[in-house]
Amino acid sequence: MKVAITTQDNDIDALVDPRFGRAAWFIIVDPESEEWTAVDNRANADAGGGAGVQAGTIVADQGVGAVITGNVGPNAHRTLAAAGVSVYQAGNGVTAREALRRYKAQELPVVTTPTVAGHWS
Amino acid sequence: MEPRELVVISGKGGTGKTSVVAAFAALAGGAVLADCDVDAADLHLVLRPELGEPHDFSSRSCAVIEPDPCTGCGRCAEVCRFDAVSRSPDDEYSIDTIACEGCALCMRVCPADAIRMESVVNGVWMVSTTRFGPLVHARLGVAEDNSGKLVTHVRKEARATALREGLPLILADGAPGIGCPVIASLTGAHFVLAVTEPTVSGRHDLERVLQVVRGFRLPFAVLVNKADLNPELTEAVTADVLAQGALFARTVDYDPAVTAAQVAGVDVVTYGGRAAAAIEEAWNETARALAVTEEGDVSHA
Amino acid sequence: MLRIAVASGKGGTGKTTLAVNLAALLADQGHGVRLLDADVEEPDCHLFLHPHDESSAPVDVLIPVVDDARCTACRVCADVCAFNAITVIGSSVLVFPELCHSCGACPLLCPESALHEESRTTGQVRRGTVDRPGASFELVTGVLTVGEAKPVPVTKAVRAAGEREGADVVLVDAPPGTSCPVIESVRGADLVVLVTEPTPFGLNDLRLAVEMVRALGLRAVVAINRAGVGDDRTLRYCEEEGLEVVLELPDDRRIAEAYSRGELLVDALPELRQLFESMWRRIVNAVTAQEVRP
Numbered sequence: 001m002k003v004a005i006t007t008q009d010n011d012i013d014a015l016v017d018p019r020f021g022r023a024a025w026f027i028i029v030d031p032e033s034e035e036w037t038a039v040d041n042r043a044n045a046d047a048g049g050g051a052g053v054q055a056g057t058i059v060a061d062q063g064v065g066a067v068i069t070g071n072v073g074p075n076a077h078r079t080l081a082a083a084g085v086s087v088y089q090a091g092n093g094v095t096a097r098e099a100l101r102r103y104k105a106q107e108l109p110v111v112t113t114p115t116v117a118g119h120w121s
Numbered sequence: 122m123e124p125r126e127l128v129v130i131s132g133k134g135g136t137g138k139t140s141v142v143a144a145f146a147a148l149a150g151g152a153v154l155a156d157c158d159v160d161a162a163d164l165h166l167v168l169r170p171e172l173g174e175p176h177d178f179s180s181r182s183c184a185v186i187e188p189d190p191c192t193g194c195g196r197c198a199e200v201c202r203f204d205a206v207s208r209s210p211d212d213e214y215s216i217d218t219i220a221c222e223g224c225a226l227c228m229r230v231c232p233a234d235a236i237r238m239e240s241v242v243n244g245v246w247m248v249s250t251t252r253f254g255p256l257v258h259a260r261l262g263v264a265e266d267n268s269g270k271l272v273t274h275v276r277k278e279a280r281a282t283a284l285r286e287g288l289p290l291i292l293a294d295g296a297p298g299i300g301c302p303v304i305a306s307l308t309g310a311h312f313v314l315a316v317t318e319p320t321v322s323g324r325h326d327l328e329r330v331l332q333v334v335r336g337f338r339l340p341f342a343v344l345v346n347k348a349d350l351n352p353e354l355t356e357a358v359t360a361d362v363l364a365q366g367a368l369f370a371r372t373v374d375y376d377p378a379v380t381a382a383q384v385a386g387v388d389v390v391t392y393g394g395r396a397a398a399a400i401e402e403a404w405n406e407t408a409r410a411l412a413v414t415e416e417g418d419v420s421h422a
Numbered sequence: 423m424l425r426i427a428v429a430s431g432k433g434g435t436g437k438t439t440l441a442v443n444l445a446a447l448l449a450d451q452g453h454g455v456r457l458l459d460a461d462v463e464e465p466d467c468h469l470f471l472h473p474h475d476e477s478s479a480p481v482d483v484l485i486p487v488v489d490d491a492r493c494t495a496c497r498v499c500a501d502v503c504a505f506n507a508i509t510v511i512g513s514s515v516l517v518f519p520e521l522c523h524s525c526g527a528c529p530l531l532c533p534e535s536a537l538h539e540e541s542r543t544t545g546q547v548r549r550g551t552v553d554r555p556g557a558s559f560e561l562v563t564g565v566l567t568v569g570e571a572k573p574v575p576v577t578k579a580v581r582a583a584g585e586r587e588g589a590d591v592v593l594v595d596a597p598p599g600t601s602c603p604v605i606e607s608v609r610g611a612d613l614v615v616l617v618t619e620p621t622p623f624g625l626n627d628l629r630l631a632v633e634m635v636r637a638l639g640l641r642a643v644v645a646i647n648r649a650g651v652g653d654d655r656t657l658r659y660c661e662e663e664g665l666e667v668v669l670e671l672p673d674d675r676r677i678a679e680a681y682s683r684g685e686l687l688v689d690a691l692p693e694l695r696q697l698f699e700s701m702w703r704r705i706v707n708a709v710t711a712q713e714v715r716p
Contacts, residue, residue, distance in 0.1 A: 018123070019309065022277075045277075049269075049571075050506020050521045057500070057509045071309070075518050082511040092123055133464060134598050135434010139623065160599035161432040161630065163623040182504075202526050219605060219638075224504045224525030263600050263633040269571070297433050297598065298463040301571040321684035322438065322466035329464060332568045350675075351682035375678075377651075383622050384652050 001065030010038035018070025021051030052076030124283035130295035132330035143388035155279035170249035180270035197227035269301035319354035348372035427611035431627025433598035436647030456589035462564035473550025482541035492536035545576035
């Protein structure tokens with residue numbers, strides 16, 4: 001099942017963006033073939049409230065089974081949980097490619113509660 | 122290298138938060154400064170930056186009624202929950218741009234397609250240059266809301282500036298209150314210093330804003346400014362916040378040099394005095410705490 | 423009824439000090455005064471006035487609720503929401519109450535009529551009685567629940583409480599700044615008293631506050647707290663802008679200490695009463711002058 005990785009640029013070798021809702025890009029990748037596409041989230045990253053809801057809906061619509069990111073707030077967490085998407089935390093300063101490798105090696109911690117408090121606008 | 126971000130907040134205004142941030146800027150030895158108090162941005166008054174290019178900021182849209190297609194049916198006024206649609210004596214409808222929250226419901230229900238949404242420029246932001254480092258600051262248009270979004274933008278630019286210039290620290294002058302702007306100042310930060318004063322209202326407001334900080338599970342410390350104004354209350358506040366998990370609580374006694382520095386347009390460290398020495402000690406402790414939370418950040422990353 | 427709002431471009435300038443002391447003084451003079459604490463994020467008037475017999479009423483906003491039996495997951499609600507407060511994942515609708523502005527778009531535009539609205543509490547309006555020697559007055563306090571981001575509905579509820587009969591002077595302690603909740607607090611005031619300190623920060627923030635008051639078509643006067651502490655730029659600015667200075671409260675450590683203990687200045691330092699009395703006369707004159715203007 002496909003995976004979404006939040007990144008700072010539109011490339012699988014870009015660094016993981018530690019924010020979920022306000023990430024610049026989502027790299028949507030098939031872990032088997034490692035074929036990937038980039039989804040632009042920059043408009044949402046600049047939006048006011050509800051970035052987590054919007055981002056959660058975008059990745060759910062991509063049909064992914066998991067998200068790899070830094071932190072998720074309560075709204076994003078609820079949206080992703082409703083879509084049955086698991087959330088994994090990548091470490092600091094790693095590329096999406098490296099995060100994917102660790103995910104496949106089952107080295108990434110899974111997140112079952114929001115990791116940061118919400119931000120409402 | 123991800124920059125570390127220290128946010129200085131106060132709950133209540135007038136406690137000396139901005140003076141503390143300016144002093145820290147002088148002591149940090151290279152940081153990006155972010156003025157998140159966009160409603161009443163004052164940091165530039167003591168840092169005297171060389172102003173950067175101003176950029177427009179737009180965070181909301183507002184309904185506009187075209188008079189030509191409008192048939193005057195009044196459906197827009199009926200559905201608006203914000204009292205933003207008004208009717209002139211000669212039956213012309215218009216939108217109060219201050220009251221409009223941009224929900225676009227009027228546009229959607231207008232049978233004559235006479236309403237469109239337009240984005241509103243409601244602030245400016247810039248990256249200026251100070252002798253202590255780049256300063257990202259902004260100004261919200263008067264009578265504008267959504268300052269939380271501008272705060273988020275200032276912090277985003279501060280982070281980008283820190284990455285671009287290889288600076289390890291962002292020093293943010295946080296927004297007042299407990300609502301959206303302060304929440305926007307805190308989200309994703311690494312360490313919080315709350316500046317308060319030993320007054321009944323200072324204590325009350327500190328309690329409320331620390332509830333917000335604890336909601337974020339952020340490490341925090343407290344600086345009691347003008348501590349000698351009410352030594353008993355200073356002691357009580359200090360004990361309170363340590364019991365609530367503050368990493369440390371420091372005090373700074375009242376010193377007329379703080380206001381004198383402001384009048385002279387410099388930070389209090391440059392100006393000198395008793396308060397400057399106490400603030401320097403608080404900075405040293407804050408810097409140590411930032412370093413420690415960095416090591417302890419693995420679970421959070 | 424006279425409506426006077428007390429505001430300031432930045433916090434900590436003495437806005438609450440001015441409001442609570444003026445309210446007490448007016449009650450002492452026999453005025454039917456009501457004080458509204460509209461600084462709902464940090465309401466502090468009660469710390470100085472110790473109201474008793476407080477009653478509390480919830481402030482409710484409306485949020486959409488889904489009727490699953492009718493919902494077809496068509497996504498119209500999510501598409502029309504300007505605030506990302508409702509989304510559709512698979513066949514279920516998720517509502518995010520903290521993001522909702524209660525605009526009413528989704529229930530009105532849902533093609534299946536599958537949404538209705540229910541109340542959600544985001545704050546309180548407290549009413550209490552403040553006793554003064556020989557008289558008492560009402561303090562109405564708006565309190566935003568900690569963790570809630572939207573103060574305006576609470577501010578509106580406080581203002582509505584001020585419209586009730588039974589007072590000839592309504593004083594409003596507005597939040598600091600120039601944004602939405604401030605505007606909601608000062609709307610409809612006969613005069614706005616802007617409190618500042620004669621410092622560079624104070625002056626910068628006063629300019630913004632004056633701009634806001636003028637944008638709203640209201641009239642302002644200025645009260646200077648800690649007079650003598652900084653420089654004379656604030657007085658010069660007021661003169662240039664034609665802003666009357668109705669009070670200069672001296673920079674005096676005894677004032678700061680009384681404030682720190684939550685004491686009223688009109689009680690702790692009775693010699694200051696005449697300053698507040700003369701401020702009130704100037705406020706009344708300013709309002710009257712405005713009314714007779716062509």
